[in-house]
Each structure stands twice: as C-alpha cells, then as structure tokens.
Amino acid sequence: xxxxxxAIPEVIFGRGSIVHVAPCARRLGAKRVLLxxxxxxxxxxxxxxxxxxxxxxxxxxxxxxxxxxxxxDWQVRKGFEVYLEAKADVIIAIGGGSPIDAAKGIAILxxxxxxxxxxxxxxxxxxxxxxxxxxxxxxxxxxDMSQFCIITDVERxxxxxxxxxxxxxxxxxxxxxxxxxxxxxLIIASAIDAFSHAVESYVSxxxxxxxxxxxxxxxxxxxxxxRRALEDGSIEALEQLSIASxxxxxxxxxxxxxxxxxxxxxxxxxxDVLHGxxxxxxxxxxxxxxxxxxxQKMGTIGRCILGEPDCPDATAADEGIARxxxxxxxxxxxxxxxxxxxxxxxxxxxxxxxxxxxxxLTNPRKAGKDEFLSICESAW
Amino acid sequence: xxxxxxAIPEVIFGRGSIVHVAPCARRLGAKRVLLxxxxxxxxxxxxxxxxxxxxxxxxxxxxxxxxxxxxxDWQVRKGFEVYLEAKADVIIAIGGGSPIDAAKGIAILxxxxxxxxxxxxxxxxxxxxxxxxxxxxxxxxxxDMSQFCIITDVERxxxxxxxxxxxxxxxxxxxxxxxxxxxxxLIIASAIDAFSHAVESYVSxxxxxxxxxxxxxxxxxxxxxxRRALEDGSIEALEQLSIASxxxxxxxxxxxxxxxxxxxxxxxxxxDVLHGxxxxxxxxxxxxxxxxxxxQKMGTIGRCILGEPDCPDATAADEGIARxxxxxxxxxxxxxxxxxxxxxxxxxxxxxxxxxxxxxLTNPRKAGKDEFLSICESAW
Numbered sequence: 106x107x108x109x110x111x112a113i114p115e116v117i118f119g120r121g122s123i124v125h126v127a128p129c130a131r132r133l134g135a136k137r138v139l140l141x142x143x144x145x146x147x148x149x150x151x152x153x154x155x156x157x158x159x160x161x162x163x164x165x166x167x168x169x170x171x172x173x174x175x176x177x178d179w180q181v182r183k184g185f186e187v188y189l190e191a192k193a194d195v196i197i198a199i200g201g202g203s204p205i206d207a208a209k210g211i212a213i214l215x216x217x218x219x220x221x222x223x224x225x226x227x228x229x230x231x232x233x234x235x236x237x238x239x240x241x242x243x244x245x246x247x248x249d250m251s252q253f254c255i256i257t258d259v260e261r262x263x264x265x266x267x268x269x270x271x272x273x274x275x276x277x278x279x280x281x282x283x284x285x286x287x288x289x290x291l292i293i294a295s296a297i298d299a300f301s302h303a304v305e306s307y308v309s310x311x312x313x314x315x316x317x318x319x320x321x322x323x324x325x326x327x328x329x330x331x332r333r334a335l336e337d338g339s340i341e342a343l344e345q346l347s348i349a350s351x352x353x354x355x356x357x358x359x360x361x362x363x364x365x366x367x368x369x370x371x372x373x374x375x376x377d378v379l380h381g382x383x384x385x386x387x388x389x390x391x392x393x394x395x396x397x398x399x400x401q402k403m404g405t406i407g408r409c410i411l412g413e414p415d416c417p418d419a420t421a422a423d424e425g426i427a428r429x430x431x432x433x434x435x436x437x438x439x440x441x442x443x444x445x446x447x448x449x450x451x452x453x454x455x456x457x458x459x460x461x462x463x464x465x466l467t468n469p470r471k472a473g474k475d476e477f478l479s480i481c482e483s484a485w
Numbered sequence: 486x487x488x489x490x491x492a493i494p495e496v497i498f499g500r501g502s503i504v505h506v507a508p509c510a511r512r513l514g515a516k517r518v519l520l521x522x523x524x525x526x527x528x529x530x531x532x533x534x535x536x537x538x539x540x541x542x543x544x545x546x547x548x549x550x551x552x553x554x555x556x557x558d559w560q561v562r563k564g565f566e567v568y569l570e571a572k573a574d575v576i577i578a579i580g581g582g583s584p585i586d587a588a589k590g591i592a593i594l595x596x597x598x599x600x601x602x603x604x605x606x607x608x609x610x611x612x613x614x615x616x617x618x619x620x621x622x623x624x625x626x627x628x629d630m631s632q633f634c635i636i637t638d639v640e641r642x643x644x645x646x647x648x649x650x651x652x653x654x655x656x657x658x659x660x661x662x663x664x665x666x667x668x669x670x671l672i673i674a675s676a677i678d679a680f681s682h683a684v685e686s687y688v689s690x691x692x693x694x695x696x697x698x699x700x701x702x703x704x705x706x707x708x709x710x711x712r713r714a715l716e717d718g719s720i721e722a723l724e725q726l727s728i729a730s731x732x733x734x735x736x737x738x739x740x741x742x743x744x745x746x747x748x749x750x751x752x753x754x755x756x757d758v759l760h761g762x763x764x765x766x767x768x769x770x771x772x773x774x775x776x777x778x779x780x781q782k783m784g785t786i787g788r789c790i791l792g793e794p795d796c797p798d799a800t801a802a803d804e805g806i807a808r809x810x811x812x813x814x815x816x817x818x819x820x821x822x823x824x825x826x827x828x829x830x831x832x833x834x835x836x837x838x839x840x841x842x843x844x845x846l847t848n849p850r851k852a853g854k855d856e857f858l859s860i861c862e863s864a865w
Contacts, residue, residue: 106500106724108499108501108502109497111495111498112496116490116492116695117488117490118486118488118491119489120486120487122488270495313498314732315732318698318699319698322698344486351695352695
C-alpha cells in the first residue's frame with residue numbers, strides 16, 4: 106500500500122448537540138464570529154437557535170445569509186467583505202452543503218486573499234484558514250467533514266472543485282434533530298448524494314482501508330434507513346442517515362470521488378439543479394462504465410444494494426445497479442437525463458467540462474470527453 | 486443516541502511515510518523540536534533516520550531518550566526540563582507506547598505546569614499543549630492515536646491513566662516498514678494489546694457507531710494477520726496489523742476501555758511487566774465477567790474469533806473466549822496470573838487500585854473490589 110492520508114474534523118454527534126456550538130467556538134479562540142447560513146435554515150428556526158446559544162455564552166457575531174443553492178463565486182466575495190468588516194476571527198456555518206461550501210470559500214479568501222477562482226483544483230490553498238465550526242442541516246453533502254468546496258464560477262458556467270486539507274473544519278457538530286424539520290425531497294436528495302459519495306469513494310483510486318470501511322458502513326445504512334425515514338419520519342431513521350452521511354463524508358474527503366461527481370459538477374454549473382437529484386440520473390450509468398475496472402468492488406456494492414451476501418460479483422454488480430435504478434424510480438425522482446435537460450445540445454459542453462474536474466482524477470476507469478458523452482447518452 | 490465525540494489525529498499511513506516527519510513538524514510551526522525515543526528504537530536505527538530527515542530539512546532539535554518501558558513520573562519531569570532548556574516548540578516522539586506516553590506527559594507539563602500526577606483521571610488537562618507528531622514503532626499501543634497517557638506513579642506503585650482530548654496528537658505518521666525490525670515477542674504483545682483495545686472499546690459504555698466499526702475492523706484483522714506475521718514475517722501481514730492497531734486506537738481513544746485495562750494498569754504499576762503480555766492473562770476472565778451485560782456484542786466478538794458467522798450469541802461468546810485462550814496458549818505467552826505474579830499476596834492491593842482507574846468507568850458491567858478480586862482468582 107502506498108502512503109495514504111486520513112484527516113477528519115473533531116466530530117460532536119447527537120441529538121441536541123447544537124448547544125456545543127458556543128463552547129466549541131470559544132475553544133478555538135473566538136471573540137467575534139462570522140455566522141453563515143441561508144433563508145431556508147432561518148425559516149426552520151435553527152439560525153435563531155445558534156444565535157441564542159452564542160448570546161447566552163456572550164459571543165458576538167456578524168451574520169451573512171446571501172447564499173443560494175449551488176453557491177456563486179460572487180457570493181463568496183460578498184461574504185468575505187462581511188468577514189473583514191466584522192473583524193471576525195472564527196467562522197461558523199449552519200446549513201446544507203451550500204452555506205458550508207460558501208463558508209469554506211470565505212475562509213479561503215480570509216486566509217489567502219485573491220479571488221476564489223484562483224484556488225480551483227487540488228492543493229492550491231497554501232496559507233492557514235481561520236478556525237471553522239460547521240453544523241450540517243442535511244444528511245448528505247458531507248461538506249462539514251470534507252476537504253472539498255464546490256463553488257459555481259458564474260462566468261464559465263461550471264462548478265469548481267476546490268480540494269485542500271485545510272478545508273477540513275476544526276469541528277463538525279451534527280445534530281440529527283435538525284432533520285426532523287426537513288421536507289421529504291431534501292431528505293431523499295441528501296441521502297442519494299451520501300450514497301453516491303460512498304459508492305464513488307469506495308471504488309476510487311485513492312481508497313484506503315480507513316476510507317473503504319466508512320464507505321461500506323454508509324452504504325449499509327442508507328437505503329434501508331431512507332425507506333424508513335420516508336415511511337415514519339422517525340428520529341431513529343434520520344439519525345442513522347446522519348451517521349451514514351458522516352461516514353460517507355469521512356470516506357470521500359480522503360479517497361476522493363469519481364466520474365459521477367465530475368459530471369454532476371459540470372452539469373450543475375450549467376443548469377441550476379439540486380445536486381443530490383443529479384445522481385439518480387448519472388450514478389447508475391457511471392457505475393456500469395466502471396464495472397470492468399473494479400469488478401470485485403462493484404460486486405460488493407451490488408450485494409449491499411440487493412441484500413444478498415452470497416451473490417457472485419458479476420451478477421451482483423449487474424443486478425445491483427438495476428435494482429438501484431428501480432429504487433430511484435420508486436422515490437419518484439428524475440431518473441433520465443432527458444428529465445432534467447431541455448435537449449441534447451449542451452451534452453458536448455458538459456462532457457468536455459467533466460474531463461477537467463478534479464473528481465475525475467480518482468475515478469477507477471479513465472474517462473475522456475468521448476467516455477463522458479457515451480455515459481450521458483446511456484443516461485439519456 | 487446521546488451526544489458522542491470522535492476525535493483522531495491527522496493520519497499519514499504507509500511504507501516509507503517516515504520521511505513526512507519534517508514537513509509535518511514545519512507545518513505545525515516547528516523551529517526547534519524536542520525528539521523523544523528510547524534506546525531500543527535507537528538500536529534499530531529509526532531515531533537516526535528521523536534525525537537525518539530533520540537535518541536534510543534544516544530543522545534543529547534536542548533529543549531525550551531516558552524513557553523506560555512503563556515510563557515513570559520522574560522521567561516525564563526530566564524530559565520537561567530538556568524541553569525547557571532547548572526552548573523547543575514542537576514535540577516529536579518515535580517509539581512504542583512508552584516514548585509516546587512520555588512525550589504526552591512532557592507536553593502536559595509544557596502547556597500546564599505542575600506535576601504530572603496532578604492530571605490523573607479524565608479531563609484534567611485544561612490548557613493547550615505544544616504541537617505533537619508521533620511515529621509508532623509497534624502495532625499495538627495506539628498511543629499515537631489516543632487521548633490516553635499512561636504514566637507510572639513510582640511512589641504509589643500504580644500506572645496513572647490521564648485522559649484528555651488535548652492528548653490526541655496533531656499528526657500520527659505510521660510506517661509499517663518499522664515493524665520489520667521488531668522481534669516476535671514485541672509483535673505478539675503489541676497485537677494482543679491492540680486486540681484488547683478493540684474488544685474493550687467495542688463493549689464500552691461509550692461505544693458509538695463511529696467507534697464500533699473501527700473496533701470490528703481491528704478484530705477482523707488481528708488474529709489472522711498475527712498468525713501470518715509470525716509465520717512469514719511479511720510486510721503485508723505487518724501492514725495489516727498496523728491498520729488494525731490504528732483502527733483499534735481510533736476506537737478506544739473515543740469509546741474508552743474497560744476492566745481488563747483497569748486491572749492491567751494497577752498490576753503494571755506494581756510489577757514491571759510488558760503491558761501487552763498482561764492481556765492474555767486478564768482479558769478472557771474479564772470477557773467472561775462482562776458477558777451478562779452485553780451478550781449480543783460478546784456473541785459478535787466470539788463469531789469473529791471463531792470465524793463462524795452463523796453461530797448464535799451465547800455459544801459464540803462462550804466458545805470464542807475459550808478459543809481465544811487456546812490461541813494465547815499457542816503463542817507461548819503467559820496465560821495465567823500465577824505465571825507473572827510471585828504469589829497471591831498483592832491481589833487485594835491490585836484489585837483495590839483497579840476500581841479507581843479511569844478505564845473502569847466505561848466497563849459495561851460495574852466492577853468493585855470484590856469483582857476485581859474474583860476476576861483475579863479466575864485468572865489465577
């Protein structure tokens with residue numbers, strides 16, 4: 106085994122753990138916090154809760170909420186100006202992947218200056234960032250665990266993958282009670298995103314024993330608990346989805362992702378779709394494309410989906426992918442590319458941009474523009 | 486699930502990873518390092534290797550090697566004086582549990598002052614420590630991963646458990662090539678120590694999904710790879726033992742240990758025995774004592790030992806413990822308490838001291854002095 110690295114934040118996990126936010130910020134030296142979130146999280150009352158906890162602890166803060174789904178480069182710039190004006194010293198974000206990714210972008214500018222677009226790719230963030238505490242409000246993005254930051258470059262119409270060890274926050278506080286206030290579409294999109302993280306990182310070129318076991322744990326938990334969460338909305342099922350999303354985050358942050366995410370980023374930069382809902386469309390086609398490069402691992406994934414521990418690799422891989430497509434269809438989410446794109450005119454551009462995405466580097470099978478085009482055709 | 490915490494160092498794992506020590510120290514701001522090791526590690530040439538890497542990188546250092554097996558309180562004090570005199574800013578330790586635990590003790594005094602004995606117990610280290618980089622030379626202690634520091638109080642003749650989040654080092658560099666230079670007795674003692682970490686943390690009162698999966702990974706790997714390492718000394722088997730020890734370290738650092746370690750610390754403070762060789766004596770008796778409190782988990786452990794995935798809990802627990810005792814006997818290590826103690830005269834004192842050890846707090850079944858005495862009797 107070659108040299109491998111494994112880095113995760115300090116994790117505080119459990120119902121009611123949101124109250125740890127103030128002592129955590131203080132421990133990191135906070136005098137004045139920049140708190141980042143969005144209107145959706147505000148509406149469900151969680152931003153106010155964080156503010157109440159900070160107020161009770163005597164912490165001061167500035168607040169920034171101009172973050173959209175698929176956060177934009179100019180939003181990062183604007184948040185950075187608020188950070189400067191506030192003379193903030195610690196960054197706290199509460200939200201799904203979008204506020205957390207925006208927070209990471211702001212932290213990059215705070216520590217390194219320049220434009221966020223300067224840092225696209227792997228290991229281009231050189232100077233330390235201000236301390237970060239993140240509270241995820243979805244069980245999916247894994248951004249609270251990861252070295253990844255995805256920001257939309259508006260001019261180039263693509264989502265930039267920025268990957269750096271220093272983007273792992275100091276502390277991630279994961280309170281599953283927050284999921285009780287989320288709608289079914291978001292629960293589904295998040296769980297599918299987490300499942301894709303587990304699958305792609307499990308077969309990644311950089312997978313290690315420390316990441317594969319986290320990926321397997323996530324895969325084991327997601328499908329049964331997603332079903333249960335949709336049936337009864339129970340906190341037990343939502344908590345298991347949180348555990349799975351955290352484990353998948355530990356895995357993909359260190360092992361990287363693959364062609365499905367490369368394509369999702371390129372597609373998501375051009376069309377403003379909910380990231381988690383791109384995977385039901387792309388993941389099965391990418392999995393089929395990858396089978397020849399990792400038949401045993403695809404067999405393991407297939408057995409996990411099918412719940413048939415004795416099924417041989419080739420059958421399990423094949424039938425597992427088919428079953429996954431059925432499961433996605435049962436969830437009533439878009440499952441064909443034609444459901445989310447107006448026509449095929451953008452496929453060339455989408456395929457071309459996917460080749461250069463950092464996630465493509467760790468896909469087990471080499472994919473150029475032609476391969477991405479044929480994946481898109483098979484997903485059409 | 487109640488609120489749970491999971492913290493581990495940044496991990497750099499793999500053959501040849503020792504060369505990362507200088508860039509890691511630099512990244513943590515090192516100008517002048519305190520390097521800690523012992524004569525055994527010196528003799529195998531690894532201390533020189535670390536020095537060569539630091540020299541090539543232009544790092545200055547002071548060196549402290551007055552660390553014995555089961556490091557003493559006065560050794561920590563002496564190392565701290567070297568730290569002060571050298572005006573060191575980063576601590577690097579290379580060794581088994583002893584140099585690493587000594588390094589943690591020195592770091593506590595560097596950050597907090599006072600005597601090391603002041604910090605016995607859980608969460609008594611209040612002020613930050615200097616940055617720490619550890620390179621384990623055994624696949625067992627897990628000290629390079631953990632919040633634990635075990636120092637012998639010479640006057641009271643016991644091993645103090647000092648447990649604090651801040652004892653997790655910044656970076657652990659795990660190079661399995663180092664194990665190629667270790668003798669069989671140390672490989673055995675280390676593997677059994679790691680196995681005990683996995684078993685005790687798996688059934689601990691503080692076990693969480695993040696720790697139980699690490700414990701299971703460790704248990705799965707240790708027994709087959711220990712056998713293989715002893716047969717062929719292959720780097721592949723040693724590497725798997727390293728992975729297992731690291732996983733077990735992630736588990737016990739966050740979930741805590743149990744009655745076997747409480748007893749091992751009390752016994753090891755009074756008699757200067759190799760820590761890993763106390764477990765073959767104590768662990769089976771403690772496991773039997775614990776079965777009524779966690780029959781299902783003990784069934785899982787038993788199935789792992791037996792390699793029989795379909796065996797029912799009660800049979801698996803019972804036969805698994807018996808098989809473990811046979812395996813220990815086959816390794817030709819002491820398996821009865823009478824093999825390592827001169828007579829029964831110290832049992833009362835050993836049992837009494839075990840009750841107050843911090844590891845006893847997380848044992849699944851409450852154990853007072855009488856219970857520890859009866860465990861000792863059954864292990865005699």
